[in-house]
Amino acid sequence: MRWSWKIGRLAGINVYMHATFVLLLAFIVFASWSEKHDLNETAVAVVFILAIFACVILHELGHALTARRYGIRTRDIILLPIGGLARLERMPDKPLEELRVALAGPAVNVVIAAGLFALLIAFGVHPKLAQLELVSGGFLERIMSVNLWLAGFNLIPAFPMDGGRVLRALLATRMDYTQATLKAAHIGQALALVFGFIGLFRDPFLLFVALFVWMGAESEASTVQMHTSLGGVPVERVMLTEFHTLQPDDTLAQATDYVLAGFQHDFPVVFGDHVLGVLTREDLMKALAAHGSGLHVREAMRREFHIANSHDTLDQALGRLGTAKVRTIPVEHDGHLVGLLNMENVGEYMMIQSALRQSQPPGAAPPEDVKEKPVLMP
Numbered sequence: 001m002r003w004s005w006k007i008g009r010l011a012g013i014n015v016y017m018h019a020t021f022v023l024l025l026a027f028i029v030f031a032s033w034s035e036k037h038d039l040n041e042t043a044v045a046v047v048f049i050l051a052i053f054a055c056v057i058l059h060e061l062g063h064a065l066t067a068r069r070y071g072i073r074t075r076d077i078i079l080l081p082i083g084g085l086a087r088l089e090r091m092p093d094k095p096l097e098e099l100r101v102a103l104a105g106p107a108v109n110v111v112i113a114a115g116l117f118a119l120l121i122a123f124g125v126h127p128k129l130a131q132l133e134l135v136s137g138g139f140l141e142r143i144m145s146v147n148l149w150l151a152g153f154n155l156i157p158a159f160p161m162d163g164g165r166v167l168r169a170l171l172a173t174r175m176d177y178t179q180a181t182l183k184a185a186h187i188g189q190a191l192a193l194v195f196g197f198i199g200l201f202r203d204p205f206l207l208f209v210a211l212f213v214w215m216g217a218e219s220e221a222s223t224v225q226m227h228t229s230l231g232g233v234p235v236e237r238v239m240l241t242e243f244h245t246l247q248p249d250d251t252l253a254q255a256t257d258y259v260l261a262g263f264q265h266d267f268p269v270v271f272g273d274h275v276l277g278v279l280t281r282e283d284l285m286k287a288l289a290a291h292g293s294g295l296h297v298r299e300a301m302r303r304e305f306h307i308a309n310s311h312d313t314l315d316q317a318l319g320r321l322g323t324a325k326v327r328t329i330p331v332e333h334d335g336h337l338v339g340l341l342n343m344e345n346v347g348e349y350m351m352i353q354s355a356l357r358q359s360q361p362p363g364a365a366p367p368e369d370v371k372e373k374p375v376l377m378p
Helices: 019-036 039-068 095-122 139-154 162-172 177-201 205-230 252-261 281-291 314-323 343-359
Strands: 004-010 013-018 074-080 083-088 267-271 274-279 328-333 336-342
Touching: 004 074, 013 019, 013 039, 019 039, 039 074, 039 083, 039 095, 039 139, 095 139, 095 162, 162 177, 162 205, 177 205, 252 281, 267 336, 274 328, 314 328, 314 336, 314 343, 336 343
Parallel strands: 013 074
Antiparallel strands: 004 013, 074 083, 267 274, 328 336
């Protein structure tokens, strides 16, 4: 994610902090100092916020490590002012596996709260769970309260909270995954309306929660519908088949000529039948600014990239696009480069199919693709 800085690595997963998180800390310092003009109180407030977000990171790590058990990698964990985000490559296909992954985060918060409760008891403090508050009490008591609140809030049965995924996983044991997602999204949006109505009269914070839940449910439903509609479409129907390639010993001047002559932004770098890397427009511009047009392509290309097969389905390719560090992935057929795929291709395909469906009279058979693209063999 842009404007994020790497702050560490846990269990082989990079942890990033978004720049806006610094603004949150600055606001906490300003608000605490303005209210009490006490350096110690301000320092405690900052440490308290950092402790909360350490718990948030552990929450996201719970999701990531549980997903790893099912062969699902986590790209990174990002710390945002509104919480944390573990970017998994995908969610598990099996409902029970998704259920475990979704519950792992809140379970971490419960374990932290239980550990702090035991520690307080050992110190002779007997916290009363019914009277716990987030803004009063001792430091450890407040951290315990926050973890209980995080566990409870995330178990609200609505996307994008963990509870929405728990609900979908339970529904998916009885119905189709897409239907389960849509039903869970509708339940989440109904809850959003309830939160919004209550927020109008009692707590403005609930209005923010309502908007957050509504948008999360809409996004999840749209994503699943898109993947479902593209599930049976092979990559070869959508991929770009007219494109330029570069050689590793070409100069950046050759790449700039191609950019100016057409609409291609990213270029596969090949040697014989092998794709060695991808030169993206962003890397091209950075290299031009730093070294000029005489630099060889091999010095600027990215060597880590994904490759799709022409017979892969679009939903499989979209999974690779979602985890790739480039916007375009090469498409191969029997080891030969035959095309390129990016989100622009997918978007155009979906718009064309949507337009064709609108042109059909009611009850007509689904439209055929505009054309069957043959796999081009070199």
